[in-house]
Amino acid sequence: MSMTGAAMVIECFKKEKVEVLFGYPGGTVIDIFDELTKSKVQFFLTRHEQGAIHAADGYARSTGKIGVCIATSGPGATNLVTGLATASMDSIPIVAITGQVSTAMIGNDAFQEADVTGITRPVTKHNYLVKDANELPRILKEAFYIAFSGRPGPVVIDIPKNVQQSIIDLPYPDSVAIRSYKPTYEGHIRQIKKVASAISASKKPLIYSGGGVIISGASNELTELARKARIPVTTTLMGLGAFPETDELSVEMLGMHGTAYANFAVQETDLLIAIGARFDDRITGTLSTFAPHAKVIHIDIDPTAIRKNVKVDIPVVGDVKKVLKVLNTMIEPADSSDWLKHISALKKKNPLSYKKSKTVIKPQEVVEEIYDLTGGDAIVCTEVGQNQMWAAQFFKYSKPRTFLSSGGLGTMGYGFPAAIGAQIGNPGKLVFDIAGDGSIQMNIQELATAVINDLPVKVIILNNGYLGMVRQWQELFYEKRYSGTCLSRGKVCPKGCDGRPNDKCPANYIPDFVKVAEAYGAIGKRVVKPGDLRPVLKEIIKVKKPVFLDVKVSPEENVFPMVPAGASLNQMIGGLA
Amino acid sequence: MRHTISLLVENRFGVLARIAGLFSGRGFNIDSLAVGETQDPSISRMTIVVRGDDQILEQVKKQMNKLIDVIKVQDFAPGESIQRELILVKVNATQKTRPDIMQIVDIFRAKIVEVTANSVTIEVTGSDEKVSSLLDLVKPFGIKDISRTGKIAMSRK
Ligand SMILES: Cc1ncc(C[n+]2csc(CCOP(=O)(O)OP(=O)(O)O)c2C)c(N)n1
Numbered sequence: 037m038s039m040t041g042a043a044m045v046i047e048c049f050k051k052e053k054v055e056v057l058f059g060y061p062g063g064t065v066i067d068i069f070d071e072l073t074k075s076k077v078q079f080f081l082t083r084h085e086q087g088a089i090h091a092a093d094g095y096a097r098s099t100g101k102i103g104v105c106i107a108t109s110g111p112g113a114t115n116l117v118t119g120l121a122t123a124s125m126d127s128i129p130i131v132a133i134t135g136q137v138s139t140a141m142i143g144n145d146a147f148q149e150a151d152v153t154g155i156t157r158p159v160t161k162h163n164y165l166v167k168d169a170n171e172l173p174r175i176l177k178e179a180f181y182i183a184f185s186g187r188p189g190p191v192v193i194d195i196p197k198n199v200q201q202s203i204i205d206l207p208y209p210d211s212v213a214i215r216s217y218k219p220t221y222e223g224h225i226r227q228i229k230k231v232a233s234a235i236s237a238s239k240k241p242l243i244y245s246g247g248g249v250i251i252s253g254a255s256n257e258l259t260e261l262a263r264k265a266r267i268p269v270t271t272t273l274m275g276l277g278a279f280p281e282t283d284e285l286s287v288e289m290l291g292m293h294g295t296a297y298a299n300f301a302v303q304e305t306d307l308l309i310a311i312g313a314r315f316d317d318r319i320t321g322t323l324s325t326f327a328p329h330a331k332v333i334h335i336d337i338d339p340t341a342i343r344k345n346v347k348v349d350i351p352v353v354g355d356v357k358k359v360l361k362v363l364n365t366m367i368e369p370a371d372s373s374d375w376l377k378h379i380s381a382l383k384k385k386n387p388l389s390y391k392k393s394k395t396v397i398k399p400q401e402v403v404e405e406i407y408d409l410t411g412g413d414a415i416v417c418t419e420v421g422q423n424q425m426w427a428a429q430f431f432k433y434s435k436p437r438t439f440l441s442s443g444g445l446g447t448m449g450y451g452f453p454a455a456i457g458a459q460i461g462n463p464g465k466l467v468f469d470i471a472g473d474g475s476i477q478m479n480i481q482e483l484a485t486a487v488i489n490d491l492p493v494k495v496i497i498l499n500n501g502y503l504g505m506v507r508q509w510q511e512l513f514y515e516k517r518y519s520g521t522c523l524s525r526g527k528v529c530p531k532g533c534d535g536r537p538n539d540k541c542p543a544n545y546i547p548d549f550v551k552v553a554e555a556y557g558a559i560g561k562r563v564v565k566p567g568d569l570r571p572v573l574k575e576i577i578k579v580k581k582p583v584f585l586d587v588k589v590s591p592e593e594n595v596f597p598m599v600p601a602g603a604s605l606n607q608m609i610g611g612l613a
Numbered sequence: 614m615r616h617t618i619s620l621l622v623e624n625r626f627g628v629l630a631r632i633a634g635l636f637s638g639r640g641f642n643i644d645s646l647a648v649g650e651t652q653d654p655s656i657s658r659m660t661i662v663v664r665g666d667d668q669i670l671e672q673v674k675k676q677m678n679k680l681i682d683v684i685k686v687q688d689f690a691p692g693e694s695i696q697r698e699l700i701l702v703k704v705n706a707t708q709k710t711r712p713d714i715m716q717i718v719d720i721f722r723a724k725i726v727e728v729t730a731n732s733v734t735i736e737v738t739g740s741d742e743k744v745s746s747l748l749d750l751v752k753p754f755g756i757k758d759i760s761r762t763g764k765i766a767m768s769r770k
Pocket residue numbers: 419420421422423424446447448449471472473474475476498500502503504505506
């Protein structure tokens with residue numbers, strides 16, 4: 037059966053069971069778009085290629101499937117770069133197809149030519165430039181396999197226009213054979229046995245679990261391990277939802293803005309069991325004083341993650357789910373009752389906290405109210421900054437794939453398109469984007485995508501008038517010089533203004549988010565008074581339309597506790613008893 | 614420490630750029646690099662000589678292994694491999710100095726591959742020490758140009 041390269045792409049979608057495609061057309065992908073009309077794949081036209089790839093990412097994170105997107109050559113492809121880096125840092129399976137100028141023109145600075153494989157090499161798991169149409173079927177098959185297997189990640193396939201138009205006489209392959217790529221799934225049994233005996237010998241064990249647990253679908257196995265062996269669990273930002281935060285064994289998130297009790301537990305534990313996590317610097321604080329009393333176990337599918345930052349006593353390379361399944365058959369409860377008592381005292385003594393006010397809404401209370409009103413049954417996406425940390429701290433996650441956030445790259449503008457992708461992948465589910473007033477403006481154009489496709493995403497803008505997280509650092513470490521972080525600053529402001537709120541501040545915030553929402557045909561609302569917050573939230577949750585809720589919150593609220601850069605985890609500032 | 618890393622990779626475009634990117638992204642200079650086909654034309658061998666912090670290089674090697682197109686990575690410990698490099702060196706030579714140069718060439722079992730009125734070009738193959746002692750000895754005559762292949766290596770076993 038012969039077909040064009042463009043038709044082969046569509047054939048691949050069919051074979052790989054791609055249901056949803058996000059993208060933006062252009063000259064070098066017209067052929068693929070033309071074939072798309074004959075396909076069952078549901079196509080979503082975003083308003084920016086960055087929106088397309090973050091939407092594919094949100095779809096992937098929330099469903100566990102591969103996210104697929106398409107963009108044209110040159111600017112279309114370069115607009116994908118931030119999304120690729122975002123997905124790469126968080127190990128999200130994405131296949132991104134880009135058009136390329138015809139092979140005869142490559143390297144000639146042709147119109148809308150960019151060296152896409154060159155540009156995307158460091159931000160992808162792998163990438164391909166298809167120079168020969170006969171290679172296309174194999175490359176497509178490999179790309180889907182590589183994106184999803186092992187430690188997942190984004191793969192780019194750059195397809196020149198003439199390759200899309202060439203006739204191919206080959207079928208789409210059924211299997212892949214890549215001699216140089218064979219991820220290790222089964223953990224070494226001897227290592228797993230060592231883990232089991234380390235656990236039974238431990239008096240103060242602690243599980244530190246990351247995004248790998250969610251990717252591997254190992255939440256049940258993790259929960260079984262924790263409950264069987266009576267081990268408290270802390271998770272990273274990426275790991276939120278892998279273990280129910282409502283469980284008494286949970287000490288919630290650790291790290292720079294983790295709970296005090298999680299960070300204290302890390303500093304006291306005698307056995308740190310890292311599962312699908314990578315000891316990021318936002319987690320460890322100063323490395324030399326991280327978990328000083330602990331023997332370290334590290335279970336991860338990626339050998340490069342092991343011993344990258346931290347000395348590991350018992351490494352286990354393998355798929356987390358498979359390893360935990362085996363481990364759980366060997367586990368005997370550790371003698372951890374004193375430790376658990378101690379942990380529960382730490383929890384009581386240092387809860388996450390903030391001061392409520394009668395006059396101004398506190399951002400933390402917005403998140404708390406949403407949690408309360410939904411009973412936790414929602415998908416929560418975040419932007420980046422304080423909004424992200426409050427969303428992580430004050431909502432209790434109990435199911436995997438319900439908290440979507442750009443952890444590794446920290447991409448402002450991720451949350452809204454990701455929420456769109458999550459809503460598409462989970463129709464009927466309540467999807468929020470907890471946003472900052474800065475971040476939301478980075479992909480605000482996707483309001484059109486949400487409205488046109490009737491996607492009832494709820495965007496909650498924690499509007500503090502600042503690039504709040506940066507402002508927080510300036511407040512704490514730069515003597516309150518709010519340089520470049522006041523979002524109201526303009527021509528009317530006095531020259532020497534240090535950016536702190538004062539009586540000369542412009543009265544109107546730009547933009548008016550309510551009007552923006554309305555201009556797009558979405559619902560726009562604003563709350564200013566604490567007393568109005570809950571009723572308005574209640575109301576918008578019921579609405580079956582996209583909503584922008586502009587919540588005016590206290591401008592100089594800080595995220596606490598905080599481990600300052602260069603400090604140890606137990607040297608937190610703020611919010612401690 | 615100086616490392617000699619030997620890689621088996623898919624013989625395809627783009628592979629070299631991926632490998633090089635692992636060094637350039639960390640601000641590491643590659644001292645030398647040699648690439649060529651193996652007995653299986655679909656596989657190339659790369660020999661990379663690089664200096665750097667052992668721990669960082671350990672990470673680089675793991676990252677190399679992780680690249681889809683890399684089949685095998687070996688970091689040779691001293692003495693574990695045979696290492697050779699070929700060098701062409703053009704030296705100033707007059708009628709008077711030429712015999713002296715030829716004597717050095719003989720001692721090192723090198724070859725003179727080109728002679729002009731005012732220069733000779735020497736070809737030398739060998740280990741690090743051999744090549745650098747030859748270069749030291751011809752230096753006083755005045756070196757006009759050097760071209761080196763970069764080191765290649767093979768396990769002794
Ligand atoms: C694309 C991008 N640019 C810059 C940053 C640096 N940055 C981190 S948090 C932040 C402030 C975000 O402001 P806002 O969205 O209003 O959130 P807030 O912290 O106020 O909740 C900035 C600028 C980033 N993370 N991403």
